[in-house]
Amino acid sequence: MISKVYLRKKKISKGRVSLYLDFYPPILIPGTNRTTRRYFLNVHLPEKPKSFAEREHVKSIMQKMEIFRLRVLEQIINEKFDFYDKIVEKTDFLDYFKNESLKHNKKWIYVYQHFATFTNNKCTFADINVALYQRFRSYLLNTAKLRDDSKKLKQNSAAGYFSTFRGMLKEAYKKRMLKENINDFLDRIPEEETEINYLTEHELGLIINNECPIPVLRKAIIFACITGFRRSDILALKWEDIKELPKGGWCVFKRMQKTKNMANVPIGDDLMEVIGPSGEGLVFNGLTTYMLTYPMKRWFKSIGIKKDLHFHCTRHIIHYYLLKIKNLQDLFFRQIMVWKRVDFFKSPAFA
Incomplete structure (x- = not known):
């Protein structure tokens, strides 16, 4: 007092x-x-x-x-x-925004960096109003990427950043840092439809049958294709998350970092042979976020995969030709049924 x-x-x-x-x-x-x-x-x-x-x-x-x-x-x-x-x-709004971004993922940090640039590193809570909000929206739609200022920020990235910014302002309003919820007065940035890239039978076969200069990268890609795990969950996966079942086989028991939901994903002995032998600590020890970007693309290109694929593409529906693969066929099919049961039946295989 x-x-x-x-x-x-x-x-x-x-x-x-x-x-x-x-x-x-x-x-x-x-x-x-x-x-x-x-x-x-x-x-x-x-x-x-x-x-x-x-x-x-x-x-x-x-x-x-x-x-x-x-x-x-x-x-x-x-x-x-x-x-x-x-x-x-x-109170310094940028200081508040920075502290909040450190509690979340890198996307929040990128949004903070864009907003700090937009405001020339000077902004208090008194400056936060609808007009500033609209100018920041226009800024995101016309600015360049943080890591490559020769390329314009894509609209879907701008939409995601703006959505994160809106969420941050809503939390600030709940904490009584703002007198009104500014989100009520403004529109979101619409997302553009994008083409989804799939791994074909041939491309997946190239991944399975070719050695990688970074062995742990190949293991992580195959595991992600089978389980549909996100990058964050792949990087954080520990051997203690994988339990052997009494009637044979294995199951991954893990809380997903993004959704906070508990996932129980069965896997077979053949996949365990790919990622094993089992041990302690991280399953993909030594794997880094950077390896899942340019090193992965370079390896794909060297083995004949010409598409511009991101690691997140491993979560997409595997092309229906996958059903013809003899090696790991049953295992892949079972995992797709678990993770992609709705979208999978929209594929040409079931047309």
Whole structure:
């Protein structure tokens, strides 16, 4: 509980002083874990008034600021929030955004970096309004990629970033950092339909039958094709997540990082031979996010896969020719039934 509020002066340029309130103990900034002792009033007065008029002016302002100090103390004691709102408005929004992004995935960090660039690294909560929101929307639709400024950010990426930004503002509103939910006044960025790339029988055979300069990369790709696991779950998969079943075979028991749902995915002995032998720690020890980008594409190109495939494509429906593969056929079919049962039956194989 705040017990004291002082009206103090700080010397600034040109022989002036800036007035501020000094809290003891420090006051907690709502919605954050930070405290502050100072609240500047944006009132600047001459340090040494030279004329009678200046002295009377300073005296009048000081009297008004003293009344304001008493009102602030009263609001804090009565747990009213008018003054807290003023503190929040002066709080650094970018600092808040950065701290929130560190609690989430890299996508949040990318959105933060774009917004920091857009605002020239200067933005408070008082600056957050519909007009700024609309300008940031236009910025995302016309800006370049962070890692390659020679390429424009794709519309679907912009849509995803804007959706993340909207989600962050909604959480800030729930924490009373914003007075209104700005999302209610604006539209999302529409996504464009994209062509889904599939792995054909021939391409999957190339992956299975060719050695990779990075052996753990090949194992991870085959495992992802069979189970449909996302990149984040592949990287975090541990041997303790894979249990041997009493009647034979194996099963992966793992909580998915994105959905937080528990997945129970059966796998066979043949897949265990591909990723094994079993041990301790990470199943794909040494695998990095970078390996799943350019190194994977280089390997695909070297073995004859010419498509521009991303690792996420392993989650897509395997082409219906997969049913003709003798090696691992039953295993692949079973996993597709588990993970893709709805979309799979839309394939030409069941037309």
